[in-house]
Amino acid sequence: MGSNMAEAHPVGFQWVMEAKSRGAKVVHIDPRFTRTSALADTYVPLRAGTDIAFLGGVINYVLQNELDFREYVTAYTNAATILSDDYVDAEDLDGLFSGFDEEGRQYDPSSWQYAGHEESGRSQDMHSQRETASPMQHESHGGSTYAHPRRDLTLQDPRCVYQVLKRHYARYTPEMVERVCGVPQDTFRQVCETWAAASGRERTAMLVYSVGWTQHSVGVQYIRAGAVLQLLLGNVGRPGGGVMALRGHASIQGSTDIPTLFNLLPGYLPMPHHSQHETLQQWVDAIRHPGQEGFWADAGAYGVSLLKAYWGDAATAENDYCFDRLPRLTGDHGTYRTVLDMIDGKVKGYFLLGQNPAVGSAHGTAQRLGMANLDWLVVRDLFLIESATFWKDGPEVATGEIVPEECRTEVFFLPAASHVEKEGTFTQTQRLLQWREKAVEPEADCRSELWFFYHLGVRIRDRLASSTEARDRAVLDLTWDYPTHGELDEPSAEAVLREINGYRVADGKPLSSYTELAGDGSTVCGCWIYCGVYADGVNQAARRKSRHEQDEVAGEWGWAWPANRRILYNRASADPEGRPWSERKKYVWWDAEKGEWTGADVPDFERTKPPSYVPPEGSSGVEAISGEDPFIMQGDGKGWLFASVGLVDGPLPTHYEPAESPFRNALYGQQANPARKVYDRADNVTNPSPPEEHSDVFPIVLTTSRLTEHHTAGGMSRTLDYLAELQPAMFMEVSPELAAERGLEHLGWAHVVTARSAVEARVLVTDRLAPLRVDGRVLHQVWMPYHWGQGGLTTGDSANDLIGITLDPNVLIQESKVATCDVRPGRRPTGPELVAYVEGYRRRAGVGGRPLPVVTATPSEED
């Protein structure tokens, strides 16, 4: 679901086909029939933006028929845990959970806690959690709560999670799924039966998703719904199970682990918040949550080792290891907030590093207007992408909103080195680091980012060398002494990897596991979850033992974090007594004779802690993990069906309509995610949805995605001969019914309109997009690829120009997989007439009414 794997991850899809050839059933659920659907056993079309209603229906089917893997659910999930008496479910509050504050549009989560732990919810500040996307910390797994909550192993207590879950989804019936999603009841029941059958000791099911799930105003809850279902069926931590996030860029996993993200430091440590993390101790306690169980208890060691990696000898126990020098968050500093700040003239300089937001980010117009209002912009790329040339040939130059002679932004374009002209590691989608050898030297001015940032740092430090300003100590004391080599003075990527891995301060010996890290300043480690990638002084990510010379787990190819473990939480592949659930699904188990965990993978458990281990009364941290708690990063060691912390928009996934929808929410009075992040501005208007008036101005649902032959914003594909030839033009897919209704001609032109813009494309009339019957009427959906822009060998309008900025509140990712729109035959108007045309739609829809701000480009006062 939410993934077109055959199209977007084709080489990975060979494994799905391999499984199919061995008898696996492949089910594809997607608004559009795709290359993946063509190879699936079952294809189910559904309305974009209704996946939680669908998944909730499957959960309801499993619970009503008691098809959950009971032994797994009771022992390994929090199904038995008793919730606070104060908790009130969305069923009883018409779509809201207890604790909602209408004014701030945010929750007080104290009532969502486990019974007896209500106080722990009170310390959570949901406003700043949403502003700082703090739930992202949990990507390295594990939310905090207290160890040893009260449980009812019979699952009969009406306040236990199992019963709460059952009531929450009771109305997600096949009839409701048909009404909301447009999926016929028979088809839906067939999916339920197939999914529920892939469960138990002998069987598993694997769930695959991509940004078709992530990019929604309820995106995190989509994934939670998938996880709830997989936990109920016992499909987590087992071979052939799991919830697989297919990520879309060569090292997007790595850029989350070692984050170029505003709210995180390496290894998912939070960037400190000005009021909540004033001191090192407050910061560490906020991560480790004293009293909870699991490995986050050692957060102090991870944090201090990072500060030592940054500031070396200057970081001492006396100065809290320079903790004061870290910049502080005060709220939302995400990319969308920042772009709107650019429009408002608050940002001076902007670096773009292999990224093309003029095409790839939501609301292209806002992106380009923001860049047109900077003092300076540095673009580092292989090609002259649209984000480098917006001032010259961007769509706003045509409409007159950007006048080159009046646009002050100074632009530096620096050519980058390609993946074969530098060495280093990518982290692929399953946490596997693979080292790339350099094949050739970069030509002329082409340089790696490693070169650029190292030498930029050297120059900045030179300029500040004689400074007496306190703020400059953080720059001058930074450890920045990487060895360089060759004619270009390229810094050593291996030396950087060694620092990321970590070493002992005393003798420089590389560390081999994060369990060796210390909080007393005696160890350095740039990213604790990567500790071990340079174990024994050997670059483990460079290992290339052929698949023909090792087993199918292939543990000697590259290196996976953490600890070269290929399946996380694999303790769950054994039963509570430590025996494999079955011979067929044998993976990691307890060897009683040797007194250790063993198996095909690195066990995700303390090697010698037996299944029978019972933690002592009052224990916390690692000691408190019992012998049958597989989820060792969770505060209670359990997989969470119910999430009492970590989410700002509710403890259970609940169907809300997308921010833009032609339909009223059939399940609750609450229409859309009540906690979604909105930027209500004249330059970021939202199409109206029921019960608002005029939603009929935009009656059609729009969704976008990728093609195999192109890559994201097109900078690495529209510039290539072969790929431009294989997919030579921007197009849209529409059903024959919609084509007839709107007079669209196959291979002719049409355009799509939203409150943001109008985008034209060639029309492909196809049965791949079937109209659905939703809530008693016919719904049309249109689809567009989003790869095009004005540059490269094949040019076209950018689909992202149509999308507005509304974000998921947990991670601040935009809702770009569903919007409402109108579709019209023929090409869109050009020049200033385009602005007037879209303005006409806005007026009819009763939104905005003011045109986007025109960049006047007055120099800022400081200049």
Place this chain on the structure above:
Amino acid sequence: MGVRTWIEGWPVYRQLTGEDPLGRGAAAQSPVSHELLPRTAEADGVARSVCPYCAVGCGQRVFHKDGKVTQIEGDPDSPISRGRLCPKGSASKNLVTSPLRQKHVLYRRPYATEWERLDLDQAMDMIADRVVAARAQTWEDRDSGGRPLNRTLGIASLGGATLDNEENYLIKKLFTALGALQIENQARI
């Protein structure tokens, strides 16, 4: 040239009499094609690499000669990809050798309508000057309650999902020391 050699030099004869009745292999070979070697055989060396497009992480073998990339193929040893590449991965030699690739620094002055060339060293100096100045102009030392902020909201960055871990590490380290917070990448998008 004897008659026998002449007849055997005729592909259709070899096709009809030899072990290649469909004429798709040895029978169709000319002396020229017989002498041809794949680019991979003539390479000076081969680098073990990884495809730069999606996150599957397919293994690549990058063949090079005289400092130029001559061929990129799937790595059959890889347990992830088993030697396969998709259309993008297969086209990645085109990515690195494309004539559209920019090799030189370009500079657009404020209010200019065209690019101009700029020396790399000079560009690095100018960027360093601008970072130092923007940071000084927008520095926030403390919040209204006197608590440390140590930051600038005047410098932002976007990108990283196509870069190496080592590169992201240096980017984050330098920007964090500079107090620049609005450092983001595709993972937010």
